[in-house]
Amino acid sequence: MTVNLSLVLTLWFTGFLVYRLFFHPLAGIPGPFICKITGLWRTYRYFNMTWHDDIVNLHRAYGPVVRIAPNEASIVDAGAQKKLYSHGSKARKTSWYDTWSTSVPVPVFFSETDTKIHGALRRRVSAAFSMSSILKYEKYVQSCLDVCYGKIRKHAEAGRIIDMSEWTHMLTFDIVGELTFGQALGQMETETDLDDVRKTNTSDIYWAGNLGHMWLQSRWVNNLVVEWLNAGSPAARFSAWVFEKVIMRKEGRDGSDREDMLSHFLKMKPLGTNKALEDIEVVVESANVVGAGADTTAIGMRSCLYFILQNPSVYQRLQKEIDDYYVSANLQQPISFQQTQELPYLKSVIAEATRLYPSIVYQLLRHVPDGGMEVNGHFLPAGTPVGMSPIAANRDKAIWGEDADVFLPERWLEDPERSTYLESYNMTYGGHGSRACIGRNLALVSTD
Numbered sequence: 001m002t003v004n005l006s007l008v009l010t011l012w013f014t015g016f017l018v019y020r021l022f023f024h025p026l027a028g029i030p031g032p033f034i035c036k037i038t039g040l041w042r043t044y045r046y047f048n049m050t051w052h053d054d055i056v057n058l059h060r061a062y063g064p065v066v067r068i069a070p071n072e073a074s075i076v077d078a079g080a081q082k083k084l085y086s087h088g089s090k091a092r093k094t095s096w097y098d099t100w101s102t103s104v105p106v107p108v109f110f111s112e113t114d115t116k117i118h119g120a121l122r123r124r125v126s127a128a129f130s131m132s133s134i135l136k137y138e139k140y141v142q143s144c145l146d147v148c149y150g151k152i153r154k155h156a157e158a159g160r161i162i163d164m165s166e167w168t169h170m171l172t173f174d175i176v177g178e179l180t181f182g183q184a185l186g187q188m189e190t191e192t193d194l195d196d197v198r199k200t201n202t203s204d205i206y207w208a209g210n211l212g213h214m215w216l217q218s219r220w221v222n223n224l225v226v227e228w229l230n231a232g233s234p235a236a237r238f239s240a241w242v243f244e245k246v247i248m249r250k251e252g253r254d255g256s257d258r259e260d261m262l263s264h265f266l267k268m269k270p271l272g273t274n275k276a277l278e279d280i281e282v283v284v285e286s287a288n289v290v291g292a293g294a295d296t297t298a299i300g301m302r303s304c305l306y307f308i309l310q311n312p313s314v315y316q317r318l319q320k321e322i323d324d325y326y327v328s329a330n331l332q333q334p335i336s337f338q339q340t341q342e343l344p345y346l347k348s349v350i351a352e353a354t355r356l357y358p359s360i361v362y363q364l365l366r367h368v369p370d371g372g373m374e375v376n377g378h379f380l381p382a383g384t385p386v387g388m389s390p391i392a393a394n395r396d397k398a399i400w401g402e403d404a405d406v407f408l409p410e411r412w413l414e415d416p417e418r419s420t421y422l423e424s425y426n427m428t429y430g431g432h433g434s435r436a437c438i439g440r441n442l443a444l445v446s447t448d
C-alpha cells in the first residue's frame, strides 16, 4: 500500500512537472527554470523588496515576454501596453487585487475586477480628483510646504542632518490629511509618526502587496488571531483610524468647516438604488486617498531629490530656471502649480526622475482580453494573467532608446512630438486607461 501511494505520488508529480515544462500554454515562453515550476520565486523576490531590479534584469536577459510564474507572464512591449493599459482596454484586473479588499464588505474601486462596477465606483469620486478640484485645495498643499520649509530651515541652521526620506513622508501624509480630512495629520508639526499612521500604512501595503499571490492572501495578517496578539492587524488599525475621522466629521466633532474630499465622499450616491450610503463606503474612499496617495507621492519626491542632488549641473539649471521666472514674473509669493507649468526644465526633471524610479514597481496584473494576444512571436491565450511593471516598461530600450537607464531630462525637451510619444508610453501612473492613477493631479500639484 505504502509503495503504491508513493508510486502514485511520484507519477503525479512527474506528470505535473512535465505538463508545466512542456505542455502548459506558457511552456514556450522564456524565463528562469524555477519560474516554470513554481510562483514562489517571484513571491520571494516581492517579499525581498528587490523586484525593481529583478524585473528589469529578467527582461534584459529573456526579452519582452518572460514567464515569471507557471501561470503568469511579464511583458514589456509597446503594442501590448496599449492593449492592456490605454483607453478602451478590455483587460480586467486579476484576482491578485482581491488582497486589497479582504477586510471590507463593499466594492473597492482600486481592486474591483468587474469593469461595470469599477466604472460606477470611479465616476462617483472622479470629480473630487479633477484638476479644478485639486487646484481649489492648492493653498492647503502650500501651507504644508510652508511648514516643511520652515522646519527644515531651522534644522539646517542648527547644523543637523536632515533625512529627506522622512520629511517627504511626513509632508505627503500631512498633504493628504489636509485634502481628505480638512486638516494635516500632525506629522510635521510633531516631527513624529503621530497615531502610527505611516507605520501602519506602510505595513499594510507591504503585507497586502506581497501576499497577493498566496493562498488566503492578506488574511494571513488580517485575522482575529493577529488582531488579538497585536492590538489589530495593519489593515484593521488603518481602517479604524480612518473610521474615527469619518465619524468625527459626521458628528461635527472634527472642527473642520470647509469643503474637502471627505465632504465629497459623504455626498456620494450609494451603488444600490434603494440603499443609504454606508459609512464603510466613505471609509474606503478616504482610505484610498491616504493609502494610495501619500507613500507614492513621497517616493516620487525622493526620486526627484535623488537625481537633482546626484547631478549638480541639473541642480544649477533648475535653480536658474526658477530664479529667472521669479524675476521675470516679479513674483513675491511662492510659485503656484500653474506657474510651474511654464517651467519646461522643471517638468522634464520630474518626468525623467519618476520614469526611472516610479513609485509602484509590482506587476500591474490583467487578464489577456478575449481573442488572446500575440507578443514578440508568443501567443498568450485569453484569460492568461499578464502584467507590466512600471519600472521595466519605463526602461524598455525599444521605446526609450539605448540610453533608457540614463537620467536625461533633455529627452523630454527634444521636440513636442517625441515628448507626446514618450508620455503615451510612460507607465509611472499605470498608463492612460480607465485603471490609471486617479490621484495623478494631486501627485503633480504636490511634487511640482
Ligand code: HEM
Residues within 6 Å of the ligand: 109, 110, 111, 122, 288, 289, 290, 292, 293, 294, 296, 297, 298, 300, 358, 359, 360, 364, 365, 390, 427, 428, 429, 430, 431, 434, 435, 436, 437, 438, 439, 440, 442, 443
Ligand atoms: C507619484 C504619485 C503616484 C504614483 C506614481 C501612482 C501610481 C499609480 C499606479 C501605477 C496605479 C495603477 C495601479 C494598478 O493598476 O495596479 C495607480 C492607481 C491608483 N492611484 Fe495612484 N499614484 C500616485 C499618487 C496617487 C494619489 C495622490 C492618489 C490619491 C489621491 C492615488 C490613488 C490611486 C487610486 C485610487 C488608484 C486606482 C485607480 C483605479 O483602479 O481606477 N494615487 N496609481
